[in-house]
Amino acid sequence: MRLTPVLLVAAVLSGGGLAGLGVGYVARRHRDHPASHPLSMMAIPPGLAGLCAAGTVVAPRSPISGVLLAASTGLLLLAPAYFLLFTLVYTGHDAVLTRGRRRALVAVYAVVGGVVVLETVTLSGIPVRTVNGLTLPVVASQGPSSIWPLLFAYPPILVSLGLLARFLISSQNIFRRQTAVILLAVLVTLVGNIAFQAGFSPHPGLNLTSMFFSVEAVLIALALFRYDFLSVEPLAPDIVLEEMDDPVMILDESARLIDANPAGTQLLDGESPVGTPINRVLPGLFDAARNGEEHVLADGTVSTDGGEAKMYDLNKTPIRDQYDREQGYVLVLRDITLQKQRERTLTSLQSVSQRFLSAETPEEVLEIAVTAVDELLEYPYAGTMVYDEDANVLRSAVFTDALADAYRRGDVPENPAVEPGDSDVWQVFESGEARRGAPIETSDTQLPVDIGGSLLYPLGDHGVLGISAGPDHDGFTDDDCRFADTLATTTENALDRVAKEHALRESRELLEMRSEQLRFFNSALRHDLLNGLMVVQGHVDRLDGLVEGEAADRVATIDEWTDDLARMAKEVRSVTQTVAGEDDSDLKAVDLEAVLAEKAAKFRQGHDNLTVTVEADSLPAVRADSLLGSVVENLFQNAVEHNDSEAPTVTVSASVDSGAVTLRIADNGPGIDDDQKSEIFRESVTSDGSGSVGFGLYFVRVMLDRYGGDVWFEDRADGDRGAVAVVELPTADAAE
The missing domain is CATH 3.30.450.40 (GAF domain)
Known part of the structure; x- marks a missing residue:
């Protein structure tokens, strides 16, 4: 099909009309934007007007062509009113738009549009003319329809242009590119309508104003919703520089000052010596920036505040032309004086902490x-x-x-x-x-x-x-x-x-003093005691064989007690060494089987009706010293002296496991209460009537701690009466 002028113009008008309606739809979808509603109402009437104008182009001689022409003219009259509302909202003057004022403005233009529509519809015999292949009805230039653009359309458009232009150059405007696009769209529509009114049209009845309004609405919608110029460049560069607290200086390729923001001018003592080398007004500044160093502006320069030196972190960015040549520099100075003071103070505080x-x-x-x-x-x-x-x-x-x-x-x-x-x-x-x-x-x-x-x-x-x-x-x-x-x-x-x-320190000094006193008295006690025992033992040896009968028995008793006293002196020495934490280098491997056999034989001979059974063969040597026998003897003594049976028994068994030997010394006495099984080791001496002198179970506990072993009491597992002393001793091999 050949593209005729009728089809071309109809397509353009229809496309513009549909575009206007589309913008109205998109604007209503963006209700979160303050200017979306007036933009929608600014786009829909011209869109409908464009479709009506397309109808008159397709059917110019139709009975409804006059109605379509009148509707198109009346709808176009609403667009300037809504454009003024949009501009007021967009430029931040919406405070003057009360609901009553909005309604009044729209009502005035609706009434005027209605008058134009009625006048156009009531006209009889609208002539239809064919020019340049287009056949369109032409309304004569008379009545309100001829002067409405001048009286009602142009004033709001001109006011809107003034507001947009003022907003464009305002320092508070952060939407400058967006505002420029909107201003351009309005100018396109205005120029198009002026051209039609001046007679520049392919046909005297062809009004393309609706199409220009639709183009305007499309451009505004793209600026607001699609390309969002605000996110591309949120602030104009001059606003950024004006509001920055950091001094910013623009230098040419020779490091001469071209411009400075207010903070930079203040740094230069309120002056901006354009054309002066920066190193002349701020010596060493550019060299420091070139070397990536921090810079101190010392006392006496114009850069100080109240005579106090300040330190700046410098950022030098080159300005390049289209050929990638450096034509100048942007120098930003960030005041780090307070930061450096904090760092120095913190460093000094660390030094104080070390002191x-x-x-x-x-x-x-x-x-x-x-x-x-x-x-x-x-x-x-x-x-x-x-x-x-x-x-x-x-x-x-x-x-x-x-x-x-x-x-x-x-x-x-x-x-x-x-x-x-x-x-x-x-x-x-x-x-x-x-x-x-x-x-x-x-x-x-x-x-x-x-x-x-x-x-x-x-x-x-x-x-x-x-x-x-x-x-x-x-x-x-x-x-x-x-x-x-x-x-x-x-x-x-x-x-x-x-x-x-x-x-x-006081506690350690006191402990050292007490330990020294303990060592002194222990040494003195053992020295005097052993010397006295040696004298007594000498006299006992001389009396032995010289006396008979009851006197001989008394001599034998004295001999036993002196042996016990000598043994006690050795036990005191071992206990003292253990409590004081002295060197345990004298511990050695001791034959446990021999010790058990010796002590069992001694108790069998010294106690009538006592049965001592040792079930321990092939036992390894244990880590102990010469007092291990006294430990075993004290455990035997405890089993015998607290036994109320007419035929007391002591049964010894042993086992080896995980580098330790476990002895179990069981008796058939009355046993030990559970609440006494741990307290019994705190007793310092054996009970009265034991017939022996020593430390008893307390000595056993101390010596086993020294050996690295352990001791405790249990009940007999076979259900018989009595108690079992359980002793753990580390083997000599395991200890090494």
């Missing part, structure tokens, strides 16, 4: 803390007060030189004391809560100088740390308080450590 570790007395700890306040935080008035438990007061301890000099020059005591009460210092000590900022109020003491606002920190049970900067101090910053908090906490920990180490 605390070497302090051995509370006075040394407090001296380190006060010196750190004076040198590190640069606060001249600082001091500590320590708690005197005997007097229940806080006494002055260590002060900075400035505060100590003030006390010496003043009319107050150099060593003030704070008693319990409502004074700030005592309240901080008693409550354990720090007090920051306010001047110190004292009730019982006076300060020799006005120290201004203060920081008071409790030091646990030790006292209080006070920090002041003088009456002209502006107040403590958050960093000041953080560093002071850390110092106070570290000081308290150091005082705790010193106190614990002092107590530990």
